[in-house]
Amino acid sequence: MSGLFAMDQYAAFVWGAYGVSAFGIAVIIVSCWVGYARAKARLAVLEKAAP
Amino acid sequence: MLRYANPKRFMDLSGKALPWLGAGAAILLGIGLYMGFTAPPDYQQGDTVKIMFVHVPAAWVAMMAYGLMALSAAIGLIYRHPLADVAAKAAAPLGAMFTALALITGSLWGKPMWGAWWVWDGRLTSFLILLLIYLGYIALWNAIEDETRAAKATAILALVGAVNLPIIEFSVRWWTTLHQGESILRPGGPSISAVFLWPLFAMALGYTLLFFTLWIVRIRTEILERRARSLMLGLS
Numbered sequence: 001m002s003g004l005f006a007m008d009q010y011a012a013f014v015w016g017a018y019g020v021s022a023f024g025i026a027v028i029i030v031s032c033w034v035g036y037a038r039a040k041a042r043l044a045v046l047e048k049a050a051p
Numbered sequence: 052m053l054r055y056a057n058p059k060r061f062m063d064l065s066g067k068a069l070p071w072l073g074a075g076a077a078i079l080l081g082i083g084l085y086m087g088f089t090a091p092p093d094y095q096q097g098d099t100v101k102i103m104f105v106h107v108p109a110a111w112v113a114m115m116a117y118g119l120m121a122l123s124a125a126i127g128l129i130y131r132h133p134l135a136d137v138a139a140k141a142a143a144p145l146g147a148m149f150t151a152l153a154l155i156t157g158s159l160w161g162k163p164m165w166g167a168w169w170v171w172d173g174r175l176t177s178f179l180i181l182l183l184i185y186l187g188y189i190a191l192w193n194a195i196e197d198e199t200r201a202a203k204a205t206a207i208l209a210l211v212g213a214v215n216l217p218i219i220e221f222s223v224r225w226w227t228t229l230h231q232g233e234s235i236l237r238p239g240g241p242s243i244s245a246v247f248l249w250p251l252f253a254m255a256l257g258y259t260l261l262f263f264t265l266w267i268v269r270i271r272t273e274i275l276e277r278r279a280r281s282l283m284l285g286l287s
């Protein structure tokens with residue numbers, strides 16, 4: 001198990017690459033869902049206000 | 052094809068497809084990560100080979116996203132189909148993010164293998180240009196207020212920028228480069244071992260499904276925002 005974390009002598013590079021990827025993907029997922037939820041809520045409000 | 056692309060039908064169909072696409076992406080990424088982390092170290096690159104499982108899929112999706120964006124832009128330009136413009140616009144931020152991830156993870160792979168974070172060779176430079184085209188495309192959409200004019204201008208930029216895709220693909224053949232040559236889609240079959248190939252396939256497919264999931268979410272968001280804008284105009 002410690003070998004997995006040590007990644008030979010390249011832990012900083014390997015885990016750095018996975019960390020950056022996870023962070024980037026998490027940011028884009030959250031921003032997509034938040035944007036969608038906001039647009040849905042805004043449209044619902046406008047549809048209520050519409051005659 | 053275009054018959055199925057009206058916004059109402061798209062909202063119905065995509066609403067049903069989204070959970071399946073999202074679940075497929077999560078499962079494939081889980082399998083790919085497990086297979087990748089249990090794969091043995093490469094005899095030359097050691098454990099840095101594991102960076103391939105996040106670098107190559109990000110690069111693949113970055114190029115695929117551009118191809119889809121340019122295709123949507125072309126359909127929008129030729130057929131004046133509003134959903135095509137929306138699809139092109141929605142793909143750009145996702146493509147930009149995956150391009151940035153490919154560049155950063157490539158840099159983290161390059162430093163231990165080449166001894167440099169960055170080299171100005173054909174593959175890396177053309178990929179950096181891809182990121183700049185994506186950013187230019189997004190900036191152009193935001194700079195023009197009128198949606199029809201913005202769609203037309205950005206479509207032309209997307210189509211001109213598509214010239215960069217074959218340059219990225221063939222750069223490793225055309226120029227002397229530190230970046231390794233084609234090792235999967237090449238004459239004679241893949242040159243990498245099956246222990247690396249299967250996790251790579253799983254991750255690439257997982258990234259692809261993730262892209263389609265997020266692309267659909269962004270298209271749906273844009274459709275809702277356009278509906279809201281037209282309602283606002285009606286109310287004012």
